[in-house]
Amino acid sequence: MSFTVEPLSASNIGCHLDTATVLALHGLYVFPEVDSTNAWALQQGVCGDVCLAEQQSAGRGRRGRQWQSPWGANIYLSLRWCFTPVPEHLPLLSLVTGLAVADALEDCAIHGHGLKWPNDVYYDGKKLGGILLEAVGSQAHVVIGIGLNVNMLPEAGAVIDQPWTSLQQISGQSVDRNAVVAAILQRLVRRLQDFPCLDMAQFQQDWQQRDLLQGREVQVHSGRESLQGLASGVDHCGQLRIILHDGSIKNLSSAEVSVRLGM
Structure with missing residues (x-):
């Protein structure tokens, strides 16, 4: 099965944006290829710049993992944003970004997806996308990276070492993509x-509606420590709450854990 690739286009994207979003952004850059959209935003971007690429030669995920980035199939997006002053609840930004992505997918008539703490978008137990935040200097500047599988064919994702899906498959x-x-x-x-x-009560409510781990038995690996317990949402710092068996x-x-759904 093959699909026609519609190239990313700054002008096409701009036609879909409302006035408030256009005014909030500085520049929208689309490249055939970059090493990493996050790296471009970190090194060359200014506040409000958006970097998109058809392909990444060195796309990266959490903990230095490689993010598979075949040409013309997916969304590789980074936005550089500035806060003055830096909010005390900045650790929640990754989760809030996940909520934005989840809402956007519903705007595009995609339903049934959810968020796996701390920064993954899942559908039917398969990874659909991920988020990587990188701070600049004093953390007043943050680069928000979003990778989303859109039209990637199975053969293009054959090297991915976990179950995955795409918007096309769904x-x-x-x-x-525009x-x-x-x-x-x-x-x-x-x-x-x-x-x-940030309205903390509203955030907690929004997260609970998207939280795929809520009430599930999970296994957590942190360094040499391995824990099992019941996932119970997140606290005001965005940390995952686990009710242990005792x-x-x-x-x-x-920053210190990876999570696997328990058996």
Whole structure:
């Protein structure tokens, strides 16, 4: 099965954006290939710049993992954003970004997906996308990287070492990446503008609705330590709450753990 590739286009994306999003952004750059959209935004971007690429030669995920980035199939997007002053709840930004992506997918008529703490988008137990945040200097500048499988064919993702899916597989048809990018930017910019005055109660409610781990038995690996317990949402710092088998509660940060669903 093959699909026509519609190239990414700054002008096409711009036609889908509302005025508020256009005014909030600085530049929208689309490249045939970069080593990493995050790297470009870190090294060359300014506040409000968006970097997109048809292909990444050195795409990266969390913990230095490689992000598979075949040409013309997916979305590789990075946005450089600036906060003045830096919000105390900045650790929640990755989760809030995930909420923006999840909302944007619903805007594009995709349903049934959810978020796997701390920064993965899943559908039917398979990875659909991921988020990587990198701070610049004092953390006033943050680069928000989003990778989303859109029209990637099975052979292109054969080297991926975990179950994955794409918007094309979910919908059964080729998906317009320009429209999806615009939907993501609109939802993301709105949440970024509201982030300094984040409504914590509303955030908790939004996260609970998307949380794929909530109430599930999970196994957590942190260094040499291995824990099992019941996932119980996130705290005000975005840490995963685990109720251990002895009844005690442990809060875990995204920097120190990986999570696997328990048997």
